[in-house]
Amino acid sequence: MVELTPVMRQFILHWGELGSKWGINRTVAQIHAMLYLSPAPLTAEEISETLGIARSTVSTGLRELQSWGVVRLVHHLGDRRDHFETITDIWEMFRVILRERKRREIDPAIALLRESMANLSQDTENPYVVERLREMLEFFEVITTVYNQVEQLPTGTLRRIASLGESFARLLNFFITQDEAALTSESPAPTPTMPKRSGG
Secondary structure (H helix, E strand, O other), X not given: OOOOOHHHHHHHHHHHHHHHHOOOOHHHHHHHHHHHHOOOOEEXXXXXXXXXXXXXXXXXXXXXXHHHOOEEEEEEOOEEEEEEEEOOOHHHHHHHXXXXXXXXXXXXXXXHHHHHHHHOOOOOOOHXXXXXXXXXXXXXXXHHHHHHHHHOOOHHHHHHHHHHOHHHHHHHHHHHHHHHHHHHHHOOOOOOOOOOOOOO
């Protein structure tokens, strides 16, 4: 059994509460928190004894965490038992979680919206409904495009961008302003109107 300090216990409990708010089973989140704090991979038995939960519940939780891609199975030489460890790089861990949430939640939503728009009959469907679905589809497609672009950046690059803070925000705003100015300058000038000749 792993000896937990008061701080470790507090973190594990809090991570479990956060998990439940994010739609993840509280026990699953607690298992993940324990692995995150552990300097070495743990067996299901060690997790079960330390957290005081059933071995079958631990096995189910570990499979769920493996399906999310945040926990992996490892083996020790001379030990036939399965050991488990989690990603310790917090940036990489949240990238994996975000990628999986997109696959589970955003991608199906986009597929449903595209199917709904394809099946709409503009003659019979309520125009308000059509517009709402169209706007939502556009929103999800835009954030997916942004996500795909950010996902291609190395984790180190994301760290540096985040560390810039307000400087990055000002730089981004500068480029946006420059783009808007360029678009304005490229738009055709209004056609001048000839002054009306006074009568007489």
